[in-house]
Amino acid sequence: MSSLPSPLPRPPGELEELERVWKVPTGIRRLTAVNNTYIGIYYIGTALLFLVLAGVLALIMRTQLAVPENDLVSFKTYNQLFTMHGSVMMFLFAIPVIEAIAVFLLPAMLAARDLPFPRLSAFAFWAYASGGLIFFGTLFFGVAPDGGWFMYPPLTSHEFSPGLNADFWLLGIGFIEISAIAGAIELVVGTLRTRPPGMSLDKMPIYAWVMLVVGAMIVFGFPPVIAGTLLLELERAFHWPFFVAERGGDPVLWQHLFWLFGHPEVYIIFLPAAGLVSMMIPTLARTPLVGYRWIVLAVLSTAVLSFGLWAHHMFATGMPHVSSAFFSAASMAVAIPTGIQVFAWIATLWRGKLQLTAAAWFILGFFFIFVLGGLTGVMVAVIPFDWQAHDTYFVVAHLHYVLIGGMVFPLCAALYYWAPIASGKPLSERMGRWAFWLMFVGFNLAFFPMHISGLLGMPRRVYTYREGLGWEPWNLASTLGAYVLAAGFALIAIDLIKNLRIAGKVKTNPWRAGTLEWLPLDDYATRSIPLVESRDPLWDRPELSEEVERGQHFLPGTATGQRETIVTSPIEARPQYLMVLPGPSWYPMLAGVGLALFFFVLTVKLVVPAVLLAAFTLAMIFRWVWSTDRSGDLSPVAVGGGITLPVSINGPISHAWWAVFVLILVDGTIFACLVFSYFFLWTTNPQSAWPPADVELPRLAWDWIAAAMWIASSLFIAWAARAVSAKRIRVLGRFGVSLTIACGLAAAAMLTSSFALFKTGMRPSDHAYGAIVYTILVYQAFHVVVLITMAVYTLLRTYKGLLSQANRVSFDSTRLLWHYMVVQGLLAIAIASGAPRLLS
Amino acid sequence: MNSHTNRSFTRTTFYISAGLLIWVATFLATYVLAAVACARGILLSTVFGMGLVPLMILAATVIAMGLTARVLYIAIARYRRSALPVDAGRTSAIERSQQMDRFIHFLAAAVAGLSLAAIVLNGTAAIAYDSCRATGAPDQHRPQ
Numbered sequence: 007m008s009s010l011p012s013p014l015p016r017p018p019g020e021l022e023e024l025e026r027v028w029k030v031p032t033g034i035r036r037l038t039a040v041n042n043t044y045i046g047i048y049y050i051g052t053a054l055l056f057l058v059l060a061g062v063l064a065l066i067m068r069t070q071l072a073v074p075e076n077d078l079v080s081f082k083t084y085n086q087l088f089t090m091h092g093s094v095m096m097f098l099f100a101i102p103v104i105e106a107i108a109v110f111l112l113p114a115m116l117a118a119r120d121l122p123f124p125r126l127s128a129f130a131f132w133a134y135a136s137g138g139l140i141f142f143g144t145l146f147f148g149v150a151p152d153g154g155w156f157m158y159p160p161l162t163s164h165e166f167s168p169g170l171n172a173d174f175w176l177l178g179i180g181f182i183e184i185s186a187i188a189g190a191i192e193l194v195v196g197t198l199r200t201r202p203p204g205m206s207l208d209k210m211p212i213y214a215w216v217m218l219v220v221g222a223m224i225v226f227g228f229p230p231v232i233a234g235t236l237l238l239e240l241e242r243a244f245h246w247p248f249f250v251a252e253r254g255g256d257p258v259l260w261q262h263l264f265w266l267f268g269h270p271e272v273y274i275i276f277l278p279a280a281g282l283v284s285m286m287i288p289t290l291a292r293t294p295l296v297g298y299r300w301i302v303l304a305v306l307s308t309a310v311l312s313f314g315l316w317a318h319h320m321f322a323t324g325m326p327h328v329s330s331a332f333f334s335a336a337s338m339a340v341a342i343p344t345g346i347q348v349f350a351w352i353a354t355l356w357r358g359k360l361q362l363t364a365a366a367w368f369i370l371g372f373f374f375i376f377v378l379g380g381l382t383g384v385m386v387a388v389i390p391f392d393w394q395a396h397d398t399y400f401v402v403a404h405l406h407y408v409l410i411g412g413m414v415f416p417l418c419a420a421l422y423y424w425a426p427i428a429s430g431k432p433l434s435e436r437m438g439r440w441a442f443w444l445m446f447v448g449f450n451l452a453f454f455p456m457h458i459s460g461l462l463g464m465p466r467r468v469y470t471y472r473e474g475l476g477w478e479p480w481n482l483a484s485t486l487g488a489y490v491l492a493a494g495f496a497l498i499a500i501d502l503i504k505n506l507r508i509a510g511k512v513k514t515n516p517w518r519a520g521t522l523e524w525l526p527l528d529d530y531a532t533r534s535i536p537l538v539e540s541r542d543p544l545w546d547r548p549e550l551s552e553e554v555e556r557g558q559h560f561l562p563g564t565a566t567g568q569r570e571t572i573v574t575s576p577i578e579a580r581p582q583y584l585m586v587l588p589g590p591s592w593y594p595m596l597a598g599v600g601l602a603l604f605f606f607v608l609t610v611k612l613v614v615p616a617v618l619l620a621a622f623t624l625a626m627i628f629r630w631v632w633s634t635d636r637s638g639d640l641s642p643v644a645v646g647g648g649i650t651l652p653v654s655i656n657g658p659i660s661h662a663w664w665a666v667f668v669l670i671l672v673d674g675t676i677f678a679c680l681v682f683s684y685f686f687l688w689t690t691n692p693q694s695a696w697p698p699a700d701v702e703l704p705r706l707a708w709d710w711i712a713a714a715m716w717i718a719s720s721l722f723i724a725w726a727a728r729a730v731s732a733k734r735i736r737v738l739g740r741f742g743v744s745l746t747i748a749c750g751l752a753a754a755a756m757l758t759s760s761f762a763l764f765k766t767g768m769r770p771s772d773h774a775y776g777a778i779v780y781t782i783l784v785y786q787a788f789h790v791v792v793l794i795t796m797a798v799y800t801l802l803r804t805y806k807g808l809l810s811q812a813n814r815v816s817f818d819s820t821r822l823l824w825h826y827m828v829v830q831g832l833l834a835i836a837i838a839s840g841a842p843r844l845l846s
Numbered sequence: 847m848n849s850h851t852n853r854s855f856t857r858t859t860f861y862i863s864a865g866l867l868i869w870v871a872t873f874l875a876t877y878v879l880a881a882v883a884c885a886r887g888i889l890l891s892t893v894f895g896m897g898l899v900p901l902m903i904l905a906a907t908v909i910a911m912g913l914t915a916r917v918l919y920i921a922i923a924r925y926r927r928s929a930l931p932v933d934a935g936r937t938s939a940i941e942r943s944q945q946m947d948r949f950i951h952f953l954a955a956a957v958a959g960l961s962l963a964a965i966v967l968n969g970t971a972a973i974a975y976d977s978c979r980a981t982g983a984p985d986q987h988r989p990q
Contacts (some may be wrong), residue, residue, distance in 0.1 A: 208949035303957060307964075311964060326978040327978070329877065329881060330974055331974065331975035332873070332877070334971060335971035343960065690885065751880050
């Protein structure tokens with residue numbers, strides 16, 4: 007790598023070929039674009055649209071509450087308004103926008119040509135956009151969810167919410183979860199494996215550290231809500247009584263599952279914003295970041311500790327004191343790493359000299375508002391205080407201070423700071439400052455009085471209140487503040503509409519920043535991928551920008567005639583291989599839209615259209631994966647700096663392997679949540695009722711047979727793996743036969759376990775015990791169906807001669823997931839048969 | 847942890863996050879123990895005048911503190927042994943590798959230190975408030 011920069015001139019036609027390969031389609035075919043810059047802009051724009059829509063709902067609510075005993079909206083409409091406001095803000099704005107910014111910005115910060123799975127990002131976006139719009143549209147038909155954004159049973163159970171409202175939330179959130187998980191896979195694999203050569207972990211931008219950690223948080227934080235929504239929908243649709251106390255269930259189980267997701271979620275929302283602040287402050291203060299290592303520590307610690315706080319949302323549920331106490335302690339402990347970040351920022355500002363741009367004003371606003379919100383957070387972490395403040399407007403004030411202060415203000419700063427990367431020129435500084443002051447004053451006028459109205463006893467979610475309670479002036483002030491805040495947002499919207507465009511080629515660095523996203527950019531990202539030797543490469547080597555633009559670093563063209571980027575080792579960022587990336591395609595878009603429509607149609611119980619849409623979606627996914635899974639041997643290529651790299655790779659080094667591993671972590675966490683549900687319900691039922699006295703357990707002989715078949719299927723998959731090393735892989739040869747036998751064994755194991763359970767006479771709707779055991783089995787059956795489908799796909803590739811020792815990613819992915827499925831199957835048997843025998 | 851070698855991603859990740867993983871394990875053990883003991887009314891007797899559940903939590907906390915302190919000690923020692931970088935600009939591959947070493951050891955030590963504080967906070971709270979009593983509920987399962 008010491009032979010960089012490469013000598014000039016570059017070969018003729020090199021740049022033109024690079025431009026051709028990365029060209030974005032025009033016209034209607036622009037919808038097929040998978041470049042991260044385009045998907046990122048679409049994603050950010052859609053998220054901001056949902057911010058505006060949910061904001062309008064808030065204005066309606068505030069208008070209703072401006073005066074006592076108002077009748078602008080009925081209580082039924084009001085219930086839908088606050089539910090949709092919270093759900094849209096949290097699920098359709100906050101989470102998507104932080105992922106969207108990462109999709110847009112992260113590859114540029116890492117000088118990668120794109121994220122590792124561009125079509126996956128496109129699929130995730132289209133699923134989110136179409137599903138989100140359908141979800142929001144339920145408001146216009148009066149069937150929007152109305153049980154609060156956290157949808158507690160028993161209110162949201164079938165008995166008390168018989169309409170479709172709750173189902174729209176449960177199934178509607180499904181596609182958000184899929185989008186978020188897809189995004190997390192991109193973030194983790196992209197941050198660890200597509201950094202530029204030389205960008206070891208200690209030189210990685212703070213924002214990249216944050217997104218790596220946030221990706222991991224999504225991997226472990228979203229599964230509880232996936233499990234919870236599955237259980238609640240099963241209860242509503244089929245009356246499986248997970249949350250029905252009379253039949254062994256417990257509504258508190260939902261709260262545990264929801265908040266196991268819900269608390270990490272707020273840090274998933276806050277940490278990326280903090281990461282953006284960590285990038286902007288050094289540039290705007292004209293000095294390197296103080297305490298880089300301490301901030302990395304803070305981010306890691308916040309992420310892990312945030313998983314131990316969830317029950318501080320449940321202090322009023324009657325938990326034992328001992329449990330409440332350590333959740334309270336953990337809630338205070340998490341303030342330590344947050345404080346470290348704040349002090350690092352203050353130290354950086356102290357050392358430098360802050361340029362008061364619009365972005366800087368929003369950052370200062372963030373400090374003020376977020377710190378206030380953090381302080382009230384410590385207040386509600388004190389249990390006796392929380393018992394008074396729970397479900398009052400005090401909590402509403404707190405959450406808006408931390409979320410708007412902690413995320414929206416940094417987001418606005420980020421828009422003003424990074425807009426030049428998209429459009430080549432900054433937004434209007436004047437409009438930005440006006441917007442800031444309107445938002446800052448409006449926000450504090452809207453939400454500070456809520457602390458007082460809350461302490462005066464005003465509960466959340468009331469659609470009106472009596473005159474004479476002393477709440478009137480605070481509510482009126484909040485309403486006025488809300489409109490001032492909205493005016494601020496409107497100014498930003500006008501600024502974006504007037505000034506933000508996607509420019510093809512961008513060569514600008516208006517803030518004279520030091521990080522790689524400010525290199526000259528085009529549809530192909532940077533002309534060449536730089537060798538990185540420090541945390542602020544553009545400050546330390548001002549000539550780097552020109553060198554990269556002249557193609558004097560790695561991969562100045564396209565080595566294979568296709569879209570590519572370099573994959574590097576996760577710690578030292580040593581080049582390992584060249585990753586070929588897929589180009590534009592209709593299939594991810596059609597699959598995403600199909601999936602969203604499938605969820606919607608399933609919600610309204612139109613079974614035949616749902617089946618057709620499911621088949622359509624699967625067909626689109628099949629076509630997408632088939633065309634992405636490349637065949638043919640690709641010889642090693644030179645990438646510059648005297649380095650030759652293999653094109654594509656198999657085994658544990660490959661990015662596909664890493665993606666499947668992350669997926670297994672998600673899968674395993676969902677399963678762990680189902681197991682948690684089993685044991686939680688065990689603790690809330692009398693000893694004699696778990697299982698219920700009249701329930702027979704599956705016979706052990708069947709369990710042993712099923713277990714043996716699971717293990718045997720794994721062995722046949724291992725045997726098939728050895729057969730892949732052969733020169734010729736045939737469907738009717740050792741490979742194909744092993745794979746087919748493995749499928750048969752898995753199906754047989756599943757049928758055996760199901761038969762054994764069914765024969766006991768226990769039915770899932772009788773008691774929560776049966777419900778959870780059947781759910782675990784159904785979850786396993788889902789895996790069997792998916793894995794057999796993947797095996798059939800692999801056999802089809804083999805039949806077509808597309809599977810070889812060099813191109814075996816479809817089989818390797820199937821193999822990894824298969825072994826996971828077998829482990830899960832054995833655990834499922836242990837839960838269904840072993841646990842009740844042990845616990846009794 | 848050697849310089850100039852390909853560091854194992856798995857080992858490095860576990861090393862850096864060791865303190866937090868110990869906190870997770872202790873937290874889970876405390877949570878499960880308290881939940882099961884209070885729900886089932888078991889392990890509520892006393893030993894040496896202290897409830898069995900808080901005693902077990904105390905033991906888990908002490909073990910966790912010991913393990914975390916050990917990680918902290920090892921990481922600090924390794925950090926001190928790592929040579930300081932010659933300069934912060936363009937450096938040789940060896941110097942960059944040494945910078946990386948110091949970074950990893952620093953993180954491991956800092957994470958362990960912060961985790962120690964979290965373990966102490968959690969453990970103290972669980973031991974100090976050892977009651978199974980819930981809000982407004984009669985104290986049926988109060989440890990003796």
